Amino acid sequence: MVYVDLLYKFSFLTISLLDTAKRILYNSCVIRENKAVKSMKSKTVLIFLSAVILCLTGCTESQKPTTVVDNSSAVTTSSSADSESGSDKYYDSTPISQAYLSGNTANLDDKQLEIYNKAVSTINDLITPDMSDYEKELAIHDYIVGCASYDEAHLNALGIGLPNSDNPYGCLINGKAICSGYSTTFQLFMDMLEIPCKTIYATDFEGDDHSWNIVQIGESWYYVDVCWDDPIPDFTDRPVRHKYFNVSKEYMKTKHVWDDTELPDTDSIKFSYITQTVTHINSVNEIESLMEKALDNMQDSVAVTSDMSDFQFSETDQIDTNFNEENIKGLSKVFDSFCEKHTDHQVYCQRVQNGNDIVLVIYMRKFR
Template sequence: MVDRGERIPLAERKRRAKVHISDLKKDIKMKAKGKGNRAVQLLIILLILGVFAQNSGMISKMNKLLGQSETTVHEIYDDTAVIKAYKTGDTSGLDEKDLFVHDKMSEVIKKLITDDMSPYEKEKAIYDWQVKWTSYNDQSLNPIVAGGSETHTPYGVLRSHNAICVGNATTFKLFMDALDIPCKIIHSTQNGEHAWDVVQLDGEWYHVDVTFDGGVSGEPGYNYFNMPDSVKDNGSYPWDHDEIPAANGTKYCYMLTSAAALNDMYEIPAQLKQAINGDKTMLTFTLKDNSGFTRQIAEYICNSFPIDNGWVGFADAYSLDGQTVYKYTIERYENGGGEIPPEVLSRLDEAIADANDGMIAGAAQ
């Protein structure tokens, strides 16, 4: 999932379009191999131009859905009253909405949290639950269109199962405050609005971005779970470092703790294939011998593994706890309407094939 109340960075949009077009070119060349007639060549040109236009349209649509109104900045919910009521057991001072938030929060904590859990285990339990509970609500991104949507608040999130970035951040903080885990919200508005959290575990701070999790169908992807500044501070959504404590923790950094230890780059393909088959959304790894491993090779490897309804991309290399950790992102596009019935797919494939045959016939005349 790509994030935001919030606009997709231009570099990321260009990279995605480039990957899609590159993959399409390869696929078309394979299908056209040995068919040197002009009609097929013309079809290749038309399809490449078509997919470029499609990607441009897709990017425009995604920005429309994900792009926060330039003039709208959501207010950050104050959970003081709810947390006080939770700690004291006195809910008499809560209004109707805060009482709902209190009761739902209490229900979730009672179900998930036990006294013998460590702060990290409590944090991860809440994180996993919240990813499963919420889905990114594109209808609430523009208040003018969505009207009274409250998915920027814990009430809206807990009531509707939907959240925008501010709702994710405030809801996660609500739980952390209830569990006495230090937590702050970063509310970035310079490059469009985005919000996420930083949490303190064993005296060190980490970034937690539920919205950018990257998971599919409610299963967490952990793409931005407990990340240090060196990973999160990529310029997309700047924040005031004087107000937010430096996040330099690595002990609980998921990208580091889940990294596969590989001997050399020749072990990457098998590991990447395993991650793809396992429906993972991220592969991180270290290399005992990284000689010869360049970005060009990293991208060559990921381009060799096309996946249905998605793509694989090489993110970057990060220095974490004295180690170089490499990251691949495995993006899958979810069908918001559920699975397409097989009989519908079959008829659509026939219609698409007939249309393509007609285009070839017309070009040959």
């Protein structure tokens, strides 16, 4: 029945297109109408049949396979037995991380050695022995967001961007990356720091190929999308976004599509970004100073909780919808005061689930 409906729709569309084409031809050159329309009718039959075939193919096509790369055990698993997988398709950073851990770079080629040197220099600059795994992970996330920008050439009609944008060379050396460039670079650093991490290759909510990571901090696995924390357009001095840093599987699934049957749930919120940064306030007037402090630290959001009645939320906001700040007495005044000082920022807020709590997250988006 579904196919019948689709065939009907395509038939109606084809007839409409033919009618429109006929009218255009008539208005432009009446003398040629009959000949042109006859030719167009034959072509339309072919177009119609092609459309039906594409429709039937699309209707029977299953969800794109999910591939998970786990460098810790040198394993690549896929949700589809006949899907293409393996190190020939997905960038393997294992030789570089193993060279770092062993102290032996003899087996690295020139390109790998260049990535290695840049990564080692970055670790020496950012990471100290007294840092926790969470602090190391956060430092790497923020570094990648700052050092690279999305290779927008991949968004053109041909989809052809700079070479190596899908791997750490493009991200660390060229400063340009696509989603797999961000995720493989994050994977490389986590492997070098011996923090358990996996890379997921699947799709976003629109069906486009996409890649992100899961990382184990403490006893729980968290989901990270460095690429989506570095939105376009990129520009200097933009605060770092952490909307997709150490979030739960449920949160990530709102905009990411993958076969998660073999992937772990997020069992704890201890090392979620919200938990690590949330502030309990006693007055709305405290919020502006928290926003200023966040900007000073190049962060673009603050999370707050309160015992005040206006902060006792019963529901959350969709990931793309905002909470009306006028529902909290005095909050609009705080936002107005902040924006008067920072005229290049837009401020909005959302109610976000964090474990059993609903937290108010305030975002300060800087625009060019």
